[in-house]
Amino acid sequence: MVDRVSVDNLTVAYGSHSAVNGVTLSVPKGKVTVLAGPNGCGKSTLLRAVRRLHAAQSGKVLLGDVDISRLKEKELAREIGLLAQSPSAPEDMRVEELVRLGRYPHQSMMQPWSPEDGDAVENAMFGTGVAQLRDRRLGSLSGGQLQRVWIAMVLAQETDVICLDEPVNHLDMAHQIDCLDLVSRLNRERGRTVVLVLHDLNLAARYADRLVFLKEGKVVRAGDPAELMEEKLIGEVFGIQCRVIEDPVHNRPMCIPMRNTSPRFAVEA
Numbered sequence: 001m002v003d004r005v006s007v008d009n010l011t012v013a014y015g016s017h018s019a020v021n022g023v024t025l026s027v028p029k030g031k032v033t034v035l036a037g038p039n040g041c042g043k044s045t046l047l048r049a050v051r052r053l054h055a056a057q058s059g060k061v062l063l064g065d066v067d068i069s070r071l072k073e074k075e076l077a078r079e080i081g082l083l084a085q086s087p088s089a090p091e092d093m094r095v096e097e098l099v100r101l102g103r104y105p106h107q108s109m110m111q112p113w114s115p116e117d118g119d120a121v122e123n124a125m126f127g128t129g130v131a132q133l134r135d136r137r138l139g140s141l142s143g144g145q146l147q148r149v150w151i152a153m154v155l156a157q158e159t160d161v162i163c164l165d166e167p168v169n170h171l172d173m174a175h176q177i178d179c180l181d182l183v184s185r186l187n188r189e190r191g192r193t194v195v196l197v198l199h200d201l202n203l204a205a206r207y208a209d210r211l212v213f214l215k216e217g218k219v220v221r222a223g224d225p226a227e228l229m230e231e232k233l234i235g236e237v238f239g240i241q242c243r244v245i246e247d248p249v250h251n252r253p254m255c256i257p258m259r260n261t262s263p264r265f266a267v268e269a
């Protein structure tokens, strides 16, 4: 299988703390890869490093066979789109204005706004169901509406590699499925390579071709969801007891959490 992105022995640190610690990982071309793991295990940092928003302390990220450190910012932005966790924009900005910002890597003094830019913005807004919100100010939207606008902005970028960090955060069930189905269609019908961070293991198992479990800045296991969705391994990575059964609709593994092996919250101090 060809790798679209490869992470080679990557370490990313905040001061003396290595959030990503010697990670080697392949993201196969034209597949959906899902990163999962407990809070603070380095998923967002890894994704941001893939988009070169964090410098590597050591190791490298390759796009095909090119080291991303050798690419110009707009070249990289035309290849890899990232919806980061908790992005921010001015509250008085309008929806369509934000989505249009997704087109910045395609523009220059020589190449101003084009009909292709307009089409990409419209497709992204209709695909994510935010077209009817186009004139609303961001500050007036609900959390889920705003999240869909951000997803539209990244999709308007029309990159071959689409990275979404917890894209279904704040979304109701219908919009979670709509969002992941849209990304899945972009993958199947347009051959886009997709990397998602998801906390919901059942959605991860349903949409991933390749699942990656991370813990404490390292990859614990990567592979077919059917191999990783295993009670003992989930217990080790996430610290819960669970049962894994087969989802009777999609025939994918489904995790039923039962008990936390070391509860983080106490009723009394």
Ligand SMILES: Nc1ncnc2c1ncn2[C@@H]1O[C@H](COP(=O)(O)OP(=O)(O)OP(=O)(O)O)[C@@H](O)[C@H]1O
Binding pocket: 014, 017, 019, 037, 038, 039, 040, 041, 042, 043, 044, 045, 046, 085
């Ligand atoms: N700006 C920062 N400065 C210092 N430490 C940071 C910073 N951002 C993240 N960290 C630390 O780096 C580690 C990895 O954080 P990261 O956000 O990558 O984890 P995550 O797996 O995405 O977590 P979550 O599931 O909670 O979103 C954590 O210990 C976190 O506290």
